[in-house]
Amino acid sequence: MPEEGGKKVALIASRGTLDWAYPPFILASTATALDMTCWVFFTFYGLTLLKKDIKAKVAPQTNPAMPMKMPFGPKAFQNFNWPLPNFLMGNLPGFETVATSLMKKTFAKKGVATIEQLREVCIESGVKLIGCQMTMDVFGFQREDFVEGIEIGGAAMFLEYACEADIQLFI
């Protein structure tokens, strides 16, 4: 548990793709491991990361620099960067699902935790996860769509904490 009077971290998670789901959960879980207090405010597409079932995908067409790696085969094969042109990645039906599956497999093979695991660590270790009320209203989400152990709040609630924080990041 975070120490009273210790360092404070304030994060805003604004994106809901698989690649952007990692930074807030990695930083938040590590912050508590370093005895820091951490709040994460999930807003706009980031709010989907608090849903019971995380359906985050990676979108290669919006990440032209994304290396396309294979999670299997010999090391040289895995490290090879498949030269897939962006128009193909962007337009081929189902490519997003393929890319998402490849990223998940590669991450698992490299010993990276899943988003669900990291989120669980965050909740267990006392990170305050806050869902944005306004985003809930806009997207039509209900409280029961989200996991247990989170809070619902607004910009003022976050800012009151963030103005006292040592680290503030918008992700």
Place this chain on the structure above:
Amino acid sequence: MNDIAVTDVLDCKGLNCPLPIIKTKKAIDGLASGDILKMIATDPGSVADVNAWCRRTGNELVHSEESAPEFVFFLRKK
């Protein structure tokens, strides 16, 4: 370094950032002050991370050694 009296051993082989640090923190929390945790990792990033974690939390890195591909850390709980 066989002369360090180890209280507990944590295997973080094959795990990547941030899992070795999170598991180390959890393991240290379960120990008493002065106890030594031996943590074994294969993530090269864990060397810088363990040092930073010790500076931040006040736990002491008593000794560390590298025998490729493993990194071994002896951590004393504050």
